[in-house]
Amino acid sequence: MNPEPITLTVDLGERSYPIYIGQGLIDQPELYRRHIPGRQVLVVTNETVGPLYLERVKAALEGFQVGVVELPDGEQYKTLEVLNRIFDELLRLRFDRRCTLLALGGGVVGDMTGFAAACYQRGVNFVQVPTTLLAQVDSSVGGKTGVNHPLGKNMIGAFHQPLCVLADTDTLNTLPERELSAGLAEVIKYGLINDPDFFAWLEDHMAALRARDPEALAYAIERSCADKAAVVAADEREAGQRALLNLGHTFGHAIETGMGYGAWLHGEGVGAGMCMAADLSERLGWLGTPERERVERLTAAAGLPVKPPAEIDSGRFLELMAVDKKVMDGQLRLVLLKGLGAAVVTAEAPLEALKATLDG
Ligand SMILES: NC(=O)c1ccc[n+]([C@@H]2O[C@H](COP(=O)([O-])OP(=O)(O)OC[C@H]3O[C@@H](n4cnc5c(N)ncnc54)[C@H](O)[C@@H]3O)[C@@H](O)[C@H]2O)c1
Numbered sequence: 001m002n003p004e005p006i007t008l009t010v011d012l013g014e015r016s017y018p019i020y021i022g023q024g025l026i027d028q029p030e031l032y033r034r035h036i037p038g039r040q041v042l043v044v045t046n047e048t049v050g051p052l053y054l055e056r057v058k059a060a061l062e063g064f065q066v067g068v069v070e071l072p073d074g075e076q077y078k079t080l081e082v083l084n085r086i087f088d089e090l091l092r093l094r095f096d097r098r099c100t101l102l103a104l105g106g107g108v109v110g111d112m113t114g115f116a117a118a119c120y121q122r123g124v125n126f127v128q129v130p131t132t133l134l135a136q137v138d139s140s141v142g143g144k145t146g147v148n149h150p151l152g153k154n155m156i157g158a159f160h161q162p163l164c165v166l167a168d169t170d171t172l173n174t175l176p177e178r179e180l181s182a183g184l185a186e187v188i189k190y191g192l193i194n195d196p197d198f199f200a201w202l203e204d205h206m207a208a209l210r211a212r213d214p215e216a217l218a219y220a221i222e223r224s225c226a227d228k229a230a231v232v233a234a235d236e237r238e239a240g241q242r243a244l245l246n247l248g249h250t251f252g253h254a255i256e257t258g259m260g261y262g263a264w265l266h267g268e269g270v271g272a273g274m275c276m277a278a279d280l281s282e283r284l285g286w287l288g289t290p291e292r293e294r295v296e297r298l299t300a301a302a303g304l305p306v307k308p309p310a311e312i313d314s315g316r317f318l319e320l321m322a323v324d325k326k327v328m329d330g331q332l333r334l335v336l337l338k339g340l341g342a343a344v345v346t347a348e349a350p351l352e353a354l355k356a357t358l359d360g
């Protein structure tokens with residue numbers, strides 16, 4: 001028998017589900033059997049993750065009727081056209097309403113598989129096996145699924161909660177260094193939003209996390225998911241509170257778009273974006289210099305950029321950020337810091353201070 005992994009429950013009433021965190025989880029038939037109700041499982045993965053982990057997952061799914069879809073790797077394939085390959089296979093296999101879609105991969109595979117599960121026969125079961133740190137700490141909580149449209153990222157989607165999430169820390173051993181750092185940006189974010197003790201813990205354990213120490217990783221994943229789950233549980237469909245999760249993201253998205261998609265990873269934009277939020281907060285007198293420096297030091301220790309790219313000046317930043325602004329009913333709302341672990345949503349930042357931050 002395997003020891004019980006760390007288990008965290010995302011509390012959403014009848015849609016509550018467990019997140020299991022630990023080593024070697026993808027190999028444990030018992031975990032799949034406990035949560036998958038029917039006999040039919042379609043594993044959706046991609047051409048990078050499939051060769052690494054698919055055979056092991058299939059072995060653990062012994063006794064189920066298993067189908068596989070291997071998608072091309074990359075955000076550019078997160079489209080309705082590519083999504084159709086999942087439906088094609090489900091229909092070809094004649095999978096019925098009791099089937100389960102299992103996402104094996106990072107956030108792209110997770111978002112697409114979850115959306116396919118939300119749509120197929122008006123909704124079937126969904127299990128997540130996230131294999132990037134970002135997917136383990138971010139997309140595995142909250143139930144957001146979807147694909148991109150040529151005119152906007154994640155614009156076509158649905159809320160669809162999984163039956164369970166298996167976050168196997170061993171799968172992170174094959175993750176490229178840059179992707180690991182990108183995931184750490186979201187981890188730091190949770191500490192900054194409302195968990196100062198976790199922020200301090202991260203300052204002490206960043207080296208262990210980057211060395212992929214399984215215990216440190218499991219703790220960071222658990223704490224991150226718990227922090228996100230608390231925010232999501234208070235605000236499942238994103239009315240207010242949940243906006244705090246965008247800390248660093250308004251700046252980060254502008255950097256991602258401004259530099260051309262793919263040049264900066266999402267997490268790298270968020271890393272610099274959090275440092276910019278700290279910088280602006282200091283300019284407003286909300287955050288002390290030592291605190292701002294702690295944010296920069298931790299972000300740098302995670303292997304992330306702490307400054308906006310020189311290529312984007314404040315004028316261009318404001319243009320890029322106006323896109324976010326339109327979405328948010330005409331006012332530029334930013335998530336800033338009134339302390340480490342005390343994020344607030346505000347529309348108060350004066351333009352002059354904002355420009356100074358944007359110019360780095
Ligand atoms: N649903 C949500 O709440 C939510 C939250 C955050 C992000 N997202 C979405 O997630 C996506 C980003 O996710 P991501 O950062 O995981 O990117 P990703 O899925 O593109 O994965 C990053 C890269 O790592 C590879 N990879 C994945 N696991 C690996 C492993 N164990 N070993 C080696 N390589 C591996 C992937 O093939 C890919 O090349 C975006 O599309 C974003 O919109 C969704």
Ligand SMILES: [Zn+2]
Pocket residue numbers: 138186249266270
């Ligand atoms: Zn993010």
